[in-house]
Amino acid sequence: MQKSINPTTDFAKNLRGHYHEDNPSRFAVTINQPQQLIYSFFRNFENLSLFMKDLKSVIMKTDRVSHWIIRLKNGMEVAWDAQVTAERPGEMIGWQSLEGSEVETSGSIWFSPAPAGRGTVVSLTMDFKIPGGPLTEVITMFTGEDPESLAHINLRRLKAFLETGEVPTTEGQPSGREKNAETITDKH
Amino acid sequence: MKALTWEGKQKVAVKRVSDPTIINPQDAIVKVTTSAICGSDLHLYDGYIPTMEKGDILGHETMGEVVATGSSVKKLKVGDKIVIPFDIACGQCHFCKEEEYAACDNSNPNAIIGDKLYGHSGAAAFGYSHMFGGYAGGQAEFIRVPYADTNSLIIPKGIDDEKVLFLSDIFPTGYMAAENCGIRRGDTIAIWGAGPVGQMAIRSAFLLGADRVIAIDHFEGRLKMAEQAGAETINFEKCDHLLEEIKFRTGGMGPDACIDGVGLEAHGNTFPAVLDRVKAAVSLATDRPNALRQCIQACKKGGTVSVPGVYGGFLDKFPFGAAFGKGLTLKMGQTHTQKYMKPLLDLILSDKIDPSFVISHRIKIEDGPNAYEMFNNKKDECIKVVIKM
Numbered sequence A: 001m002q003k004s005i006n007p008t009t010d011f012a013k014n015l016r017g018h019y020h021e022d023n024p025s026r027f028a029v030t031i032n033q034p035q036q037l038i039y040s041f042f043r044n045f046e047n048l049s050l051f052m053k054d055l056k057s058v059i060m061k062t063d064r065v066s067h068w069i070i071r072l073k074n075g076m077e078v079a080w081d082a083q084v085t086a087e088r089p090g091e092m093i094g095w096q097s098l099e100g101s102e103v104e105t106s107g108s109i110w111f112s113p114a115p116a117g118r119g120t121v122v123s124l125t126m127d128f129k130i131p132g133g134p135l136t137e138v139i140t141m142f143t144g145e146d147p148e149s150l151a152h153i154n155l156r157r158l159k160a161f162l163e164t165g166e167v168p169t170t171e172g173q174p175s176g177r178e179k180n181a182e183t184i185t186d187k188h
Numbered sequence B: 001m002k003a004l005t006w007e008g009k010q011k012v013a014v015k016r017v018s019d020p021t022i023i024n025p026q027d028a029i030v031k032v033t034t035s036a037i038c039g040s041d042l043h044l045y046d047g048y049i050p051t052m053e054k055g056d057i058l059g060h061e062t063m064g065e066v067v068a069t070g071s072s073v074k075k076l077k078v079g080d081k082i083v084i085p086f087d088i089a090c091g092q093c094h095f096c097k098e099e100e101y102a103a104c105d106n107s108n109p110n111a112i113i114g115d116k117l118y119g120h121s122g123a124a125a126f127g128y129s130h131m132f133g134g135y136a137g138g139q140a141e142f143i144r145v146p147y148a149d150t151n152s153l154i155i156p157k158g159i160d161d162e163k164v165l166f167l168s169d170i171f172p173t174g175y176m177a178a179e180n181c182g183i184r185r186g187d188t189i190a191i192w193g194a195g196p197v198g199q200m201a202i203r204s205a206f207l208l209g210a211d212r213v214i215a216i217d218h219f220e221g222r223l224k225m226a227e228q229a230g231a232e233t234i235n236f237e238k239c240d241h242l243l244e245e246i247k248f249r250t251g252g253m254g255p256d257a258c259i260d261g262v263g264l265e266a267h268g269n270t271f272p273a274v275l276d277r278v279k280a281a282v283s284l285a286t287d288r289p290n291a292l293r294q295c296i297q298a299c300k301k302g303g304t305v306s307v308p309g310v311y312g313g314f315l316d317k318f319p320f321g322a323a324f325g326k327g328l329t330l331k332m333g334q335t336h337t338q339k340y341m342k343p344l345l346d347l348i349l350s351d352k353i354d355p356s357f358v359i360s361h362r363i364k365i366e367d368g369p370n371a372y373e374m375f376n377n378k379k380d381e382c383i384k385v386v387i388k389m
Helices: A007-017 A035-043 A045-050 A134-143 A147-164 B039-045 B111-118 B161-168 B170-179 B196-207 B220-228 B242-249 B271-281 B290-298 B320-325 B337-349 B365-377
Strands: A026-031 A055-060 A065-071 A077-088 A092-097 A104-113 A120-129 A182-185 B002-008 B011-016 B028-037 B061-069 B081-084 B142-145 B188-192 B212-217 B232-235 B257-260 B304-307 B329-332 B361-363 B385-388
Touching: A026 A147, A035 A045, A035 A092, A035 A104, A035 A120, A035 A147, A045 A055, A045 A065, A077 A104, A120 A147, A147 B111, A182 B365, B002 B365, B011 B365, B028 B081, B028 B161, B028 B365, B039 B365, B061 B142, B061 B161, B081 B161, B161 B170, B161 B337, B170 B196, B170 B304, B170 B337, B188 B196, B188 B290, B196 B212, B196 B220, B196 B257, B212 B220, B212 B242, B220 B232, B232 B242, B242 B290, B257 B290, B290 B304, B290 B320, B361 B365, B365 B385
Parallel strands: B188 B212, B188 B257, B212 B232, B257 B304, B304 B329, B361 B385
Antiparallel strands: A026 A120, A055 A065, A065 A077, A077 A092, A092 A104, A104 A120, A182 B011, B002 B011, B028 B061, B028 B142, B028 B385, B061 B081
């Protein structure tokens, strides 16, 4: 009997593969772009600073080892090295920070076709720990995001970037909160 | 530039702030020529919409002239006269491709709020709280328009601003509300709220082939305006038994569809309406759905209740049993403005409708704070305020 491929159940299986209840941050989005394109974009980790929040840069030291720098809102920078720990080309990438890093982080991302040509399902888990504790609070405080929201926020930004070529923002727009804003009339 | 800013509950200021600049490659900067104050701005004014921040620039009914375009803008050119839809859509996501622009997946930088509050976030909007993206609005001399090719309708030269300004919101909103009624020959449509959206819905219902339209409000000026469009009217304050009256006037059947053009701040003098005001005041419920309750109660069996009025939170005493028992269809949501702007412009250009009839006041931006107060108190039968820059 011919083996049939069922993208829907494969996608469900992939999701189940890394749905641990104790995983601190996981999310899935459907992106209106081909699976291979998204995978290739993500696999070149240097691209990630184009959309990831607070990520200043990633440098690929080798094909499997990369150097990550995040910039906190107070201007402080935190850096670590990560390596690819598992990989199925076009389907998934897993990574982990090298032992002894200031930041202990690991994650995996999965790519599967959505049914009936409705794009690609991308699911992400991210774990982010700072050995010794206090720096976690610093990061939460200065990025303004709780670690649980990291996958959610960054996947949404990945989707926006790959579908529209930009990440939506209002940073830099005018408002009445500007330092030099001058009230002309404030009759209430 | 000068801009109207939200400074707290029932506080609006005119402030001088910096001019907007291109931030993303698909942005355009528009010199605003005409802007309007919307009934839904009053929900902000009265503090009914959470996540407003002091200093936010108001306004989502805007038109003007393109003065700068980002590197990825293809269609728009400097000098183009455009109307800007109130909702912001990316034009590329699944929902935009389905012409469900108000459900855009990418335009809202704060989508995580809507994701958590509603399950899924809707599109961003101009000048309508940080939950809707926190984008600066158009009651200002200039505005930044993201995804400018999608969020614009180019207007032919020589057309008066006032004729086309309402393509930004209330005309498409009234039209979609009427379209959602699935109008067939012989249908009677009842419309709660004869404000600007209600007025557009009345005319749209007739354009879509309704036999009769019944408009319900308590402002005589608005009811007169409804009559001018051919609607029958009921002043609910002078009517002790509104639902019986509607039933009687529709031969016992009830209207084929009912439109709630009022939304979350419905006025009303029934006991549940008074109770709503008390509960909203103590934050037990956020919305006052009196008009919606009446729509459901009045509607014909198997009919449609169409809701263009804005709701934000939880409803109390929602007559779900009546809706179920009569097999009603409920259709609702923010308007997919981008979908309707071009066909409705064609209706305007072919003289089928001139939406400028709703304008009651024309002001300068400096008069903005007064205008909000007046609009909110409906002083002087204010129906629609337009700001001429």
